[in-house]
Amino acid sequence: MPINPKTRYKNWHWGIPSTKVVQWKDPDYPDELIEIGRLAELHFKRSKAAPSQIINVSREYINRSHVAFDANHKAQRIYLYTPTEVRRAALRAFWNPRGQRYTLRELSRMAGGRHADTAQGRNSYPDVEVQPIGIFTDITYFTHKKGDDDDKGGSYYIHEFGEESGIRPILAVDAAGRFWIAGGNYTCPNPGITD
Numbered sequence: 001m002p003i004n005p006k007t008r009y010k011n012w013h014w015g016i017p018s019t020k021v022v023q024w025k026d027p028d029y030p031d032e033l034i035e036i037g038r039l040a041e042l043h044f045k046r047s048k049a050a051p052s053q054i055i056n057v058s059r060e061y062i063n064r065s066h067v068a069f070d071a072n073h074k075a076q077r078i079y080l081y082t083p084t085e086v087r088r089a090a091l092r093a094f095w096n097p098r099g100q101r102y103t104l105r106e107l108s109r110m111a112g113g114r115h116a117d118t119a120q121g122r123n124s125y126p127d128v129e130v131q132p133i134g135i136f137t138d139i140t141y142f143t144h145k146k147g148d149d150d151d152k153g154g155s156y157y158i159h160e161f162g163e164e165s166g167i168r169p170i171l172a173v174d175a176a177g178r179f180w181i182a183g184g185n186y187t188c189p190n191p192g193i194t195d
Contacts, residue, residue: 005018005034006018009034012034012036012192013191014191029079029126033071034069034070035068035143036066036193038141040141041054041158044135045135045137046135052137061082065083067080077115078193091175094173101129103130104128105124107132107183109183111170111183112183113165114184128178130182132171133171134171135171136161136168139158141157142154143155159186159192160195162195165195169181169183170183
């Protein structure tokens with residue numbers, strides 16, 4: 001049974017109702033997603049032993065950059081949507097036209113976890129080729145949940161991937177500059193991301 005998006009949003013944000021619907025015109029994303037918040041930072045490592053690096057979304061683009069999840073997906077898969085300017089910067093920084101490419105399914109299998117695609121097609125990803133940026137360690141987003149400072153319009157939240165299971169997804173980019181999350185063990189129950 002499909003989940004009512006307004007109810008799911010309100011439950012996820014501790015009782016704060018949604019105020020608008022954002023249209024994402026992208027055939028590779030699900031038709032209906034629930035916003036977690038506005039994307040602020042992506043933390044990753046090039047390898048397990050490497051130091052953490054941070055991709056910051058500049059202030060001028062945060063309100064147009066979204067972190068959202070598919071409430072109808074068994075494990076509530078997360079999607080990242082950024083405006084054209086952020087996608088262009090991602091292309092310049094992370095896409096190598098001559099570099100090795102993987103499908104999201106292949107990359108998810110490398111990462112493992114409940115979001116790893118299996119040979120049977122369970123948890124299938126769209127048919128998109130990507131290049132890995134690194135091991136996705138943390139995400140920072142801005143949102144308004146009940147109890148947040150209303151004068152500031154919300155709070156910044158940070159989620160560490162693999163905090164319980166140790167299974168971290170892979171952060172990737174495609175040839176259009178879109179960020180993708182492949183694999184991992186997270187879910188999005190009320191009221192936050194959980195590993």
